[in-house]
Structures are given as structure tokens and as C-alpha cells.
Amino acid sequence: MDYIIAAQKTDLDDLNRIAYESEAYWDYDWEYMQRFKAIYRITEDYIKQNPTFILVERDRIIGFYSLLVNAQEVELEFFYIAPQYIGKGYGRRMWTYLIDYCKAEGIKSFFLVTSPQAQEFYEKMGAVKVGEVESIVRKGRRIPRLKFEVK
Numbered sequence: 001m002d003y004i005i006a007a008q009k010t011d012l013d014d015l016n017r018i019a020y021e022s023e024a025y026w027d028y029d030w031e032y033m034q035r036f037k038a039i040y041r042i043t044e045d046y047i048k049q050n051p052t053f054i055l056v057e058r059d060r061i062i063g064f065y066s067l068l069v070n071a072q073e074v075e076l077e078f079f080y081i082a083p084q085y086i087g088k089g090y091g092r093r094m095w096t097y098l099i100d101y102c103k104a105e106g107i108k109s110f111f112l113v114t115s116p117q118a119q120e121f122y123e124k125m126g127a128v129k130v131g132e133v134e135s136i137v138r139k140g141r142r143i144p145r146l147k148f149e150v151k
Contacts, residue, residue, distance in 0.1 A: 002057040002090070004097040007064060009044045011054055014061045015078075016042050022063075022080040026117045035137045042066075042078070050077065053101070055094045062090050065098050067110065074102075076112035076148075095125050102150045109149045119144045 007015060016037075023036050046052070052066035063081035067074055076098070081091050102110065113133055114122055123129070127146040135141040 002055055002062065002093060004053050004055055004094070007047045007052040007054050007066075009047065011061060011064075012042060012044065012047070015047075015052075015054070015064050018061065018063060018082050019078060019080045021083050022086070023115075025083045025086060026115060032138055039137060040078075051101070051105075052078070053097065055081075055090060055097065057090075063094050065094060067101075067107075069107070074107050074110040076110050079112070091121060092125070099150060107150055109147060111145060111147050113143055113145050115143060119146070122146050122148070 019040055019042065020033065020037055023040075024033055028036070042052075047066070050066050050068055053064060054061050055063045061082070062085050064078060065076065065080075066078040068077045079091075079094070079098070081094065101107075111130070112122065112127065119129070123146070125148070127148040129144050130147045131145045132142040133145050135143050
């Protein structure tokens with residue numbers, strides 16, 4: 001049985017490892033992955049300032065998500081599943097936890113930027129593509145921006 005809890009500073013190594021390995025799942029080159037690692041490093045300050053939750057099963061962190069909440073909008077900053085669990089229903093379960101959290105907090109919608117490879121997952125969950133943005137990891141690379149309406 002899985003469950004979700006708030007991330008703690010003791011989880012940082014696991015969160016950074018899962019984010020890196022999950023991104024690498026899509027076969028990006030070494031240079032891309034080094035820039036990803038530098039830009040998307042999760043810190044203690046980050047999890048103190050932003051709602052960050054881990055999906056746990058049998059005392060093992062399977063994945064995590066995090067939201068950036070400000071006065072203008074909410075953005076899903078991280079949503080990663082450990083590669084060995086991709087395609088086994090954990091993403092869908094973690095998405096359900098995310099939506100329950102949004103409902104409890106009164107969040108009506110959120111945006112997310114994703115890789116083209118993961119776009120289909122988010123669209124299956126109900127997100128809609130609203131545009132594209134330039135990747136901060138690789139200049140000149142355009143990636144999808146989606147919006148999800150919480151119902």
C-alpha cells in the first residue's frame with residue numbers, strides 16, 4: 001500500500017536521485033543531464049518554501065511532486081517517478097494525491113512545463129496544452145506548457 005507524506009530534508013538525496021534518473025529515462029545526452037542536475041537541484045530551502053510530497057511504498061520513495069504557489073499562478077514544478085516504477089500505475093496514483101491536495105488547498109488550476117515524451121501522460125490526466133516555452137536546460141529547445149483545471 002502506498003501513501004503520500006510531506007518531504008523532509010532527510011529525503012533530499014532520494015528526491016534528487018529520482019529526478020535525475022527519471023529525466024535520464026528519456027535518453028538525454030550527458031551534457032543535457034549535467035545542466036539538468038545543476039538547474040533542478042532540490043534543496044532544504046526549496047522544500048521548506050514549496051509544498052513537496054513523496055509517494056512511499058514499503059518504506060521506499062517511489063516518486064515525488066512539488067508545487068510553486070504564488071499570487072499569479074500555481075505551477076507543478078516537479079513530478080517524478082523512479083524509472084523502475086514508470087508505467088506501473090504509480091504516476092496515476094501520485095496524480096490523484098496531487099489533485100486531492102489542490103482541492104483541499106483551494107487550488108483551481110495549475111500550469112506545468114514538461115518534456116515532449118511525458119506530455120501524453122499529463123494529457124491523459126486531463127491537462128491541456130496551452131503553448132510552448134524555451135527549455136532552460138537547452139537553449140533553442142521548445143517544450144510544451146500545459147494547464148490543468150482542478151474539478
